[in-house]
C-alpha cells in the first residue's frame with residue numbers, strides 16, 4: 034500500500050496544485066511539503082472562495098478543523114493559525130490548508146456551508162481560541178460551560194486557570 | 210452494668226443502645242452510588258465484580274439513583290463542569306449518607322493541575338474516607354469501606370445527630386494559592402527568589 038501511494042501521489046498532488054491555481058486566479062497560495070504532507074497557506078480574505086475551490090478540486094471531506102496560537106512562537110508575525118485538514122475520499126489524498134488570523138478581528142466565515150461536518154469542530158475552536166465563525170447554524174460553546182469567560186488554549190491564559198475551578202459554593206456536612 | 214444484665218439474661222436477649230443498633234445496620238448495608246467519572250471507575254467495577262466481590266462486606270447494591278443510596282463513591286477526576294452535578298447528586302441522597310473519595314484525582318486533582326479540574330472534591334463537599342492511589346487497588350477500596358463501617362459503628366447515631374455539628378467546611382481552603390503566585394509573578398516577583406515565599 035505504502036509503495037503504491039508513493040509512486041502515484043506526487044503526480045496527483047501536482048494536478049491538484051495546477052487545478053487550484055486555475056480555480057483561484059489571483060489568490061496567493063504558498064505550498065510547502067513536510068514529511069510527505071502537503072500544506073498550503075492561503076490568504077484569510079478569500080476563505081470561502083478557497084474552501085469551495087478545495088472542495089471542487091476533490092477534497093470532499095473535512096477531517097479536522099483546528100487552530101494554533103502562535104503567540105511567542107519564534108519569529109512569526111501572526112497570532113492565530115486556522116488549520117483545515119482535508120481528505121479526498123476517493124484517492125486518499127490529503128491536504129492541510131492553513132490561514133492566518135490576527136486580533137482584534139477574529140471573525141471568519143463558517144465552513145459549514147462547504148462541509149457540514151465543520152459544525153462541532155468550529156464550536157470547539159471557538160471554545161478554546163475564541164475565533165468566531167460567522168454564519169454557523171448553532172454557534173455556542175461546545176465543551177466548556179456556557180458562562181465560561183476565557184479561551185483556555187490561548188497561550189496567554191494560565192494553565193491553572195483564573196480561579197474557575199475554585200468558584201463554587203461549599204456544601205458542608207450539616208446542611209446536606 | 211450492661212454486661213452484668215446481659216449475663217443474667219443469657220443468650221436470648223441482647224441489650225444495646227438504639228444508636229448502636231441503627232449504626233450496626235447501616236454500616237453493614239451500605240448502598241453505594243458509583244460516581245465514576247474516569248479510570249478509577251474501572252477499579253471500582255473490579256471491586257464489585259466476582260474476583261474481589263464487594264458483596265462480602267454488605268455493600269454490593271450499586272444504585273444509579275441517588276435517592277436509593279447512602280454511600281457516594283467518587284471515583285475519578287471531577288472537572289469544574291461536573292462539580293455542580295456532583296453536589297446536586299450528593300444533596301439528593303437521603304440522610305444518613307457518607308462519601309468516599311477514591312483516587313488521587315478525586316482527593317487532590319492528581320496530576321491534572323489545570324484550569325478545568327477541581328483540586329480535590331473535599332474543597333466543596335464533605336468527605337469521610339480518602340483512598341490514595343492512582344488508581345487504588347480494589348483491596349484499598351475494600352479497606353476504605355471497612356474503615357467507613359468502623360467509623361459509622363463507633364460514632365453513628367440513630368437520628369444522625371453527629372452530622373449536625375459539622376457546620377464548617379472540612380476540606381482545604383478554597384482560596385487558590387496558585388492565583389496568589391500568579392498575581393505576585395505579574396508584579397515582578399520570581400519563584401526562584403530566595404526571599405520569596407509564595408504562600409505567606
Ligand code: SF4
Pocket residue numbers: 247248249250284285286311312313314315319342343344345
Ligand atoms: S487517580 Fe489515577 S486512575 Fe484515578 S481517575 Fe485519577 S488518573 Fe485515573
